[in-house]
Structures are given as structure tokens and as C-alpha cells.
Amino acid sequence: MKALVLLLVVLFGVWLWRRGRTLQTPPVPPAPQVSAPAQPMVSCTRCGVHLPQSLAVRGRQGDYCCEAHRREAEGG
Numbered sequence: 001m002k003a004l005v006l007l008l009v010v011l012f013g014v015w016l017w018r019r020g021r022t023l024q025t026p027p028v029p030p031a032p033q034v035s036a037p038a039q040p041m042v043s044c045t046r047c048g049v050h051l052p053q054s055l056a057v058r059g060r061q062g063d064y065c066c067e068a069h070r071r072e073a074e075g076g
């Protein structure tokens with residue numbers, strides 16, 4: 001019976017030791033969030049304001065900040 005208790009104590013000790021080791025390992029730093037990849041910036045052909053290409057209005061002569069400026073510049 002004494003041997004069994006000793007075995008349990010040793011197992012518990014090993015468990016604690018392994019647990020301590022896993023806790024000591026430094027946490028893996030989270031990968032930098034690349035949620036929004038750098039968007040190419042364009043400037044409005046009409047007024048020159050800079051804006052991400054995804055927000056720009058495509059025109060025949062270039063990119064514009066809004067539909068009104070595209071119309072003003074291209075007359076359409």
C-alpha cells in the first residue's frame with residue numbers, strides 16, 4: 001500500500017513537472033494581423049485628393065474621388 005502511495009506521489013510530481021514545463025514555454029506570439037493588405041492609393045484626377053483604389057471611381061481618364069468629379073472631368 002505504501003508503494004502505491006509513493007507511486008501516486010511520483011506520478012503527481014511528474015505531472016506537475018511536465019505541467020510546469022508546458023507553462024514555461026513562451027506563448028507563440030500571434031501572427032501580425034494582415035486583415036487589410038496595403039491598398040494602392042490613387043489620386044483624384046479632378047481634385048487630387050488621395051484615396052484607396054477600392055473607393056475610387058474609375059473613369060476613362062483616370063481615377064476620381066467621386067462620381068461628380070468623374071462627370072465634371074469627363075463630361076459624362
Ligand SMILES: [Zn+2]
Nearest residue numbers: 044047065069
Ligand atoms: Zn475629386
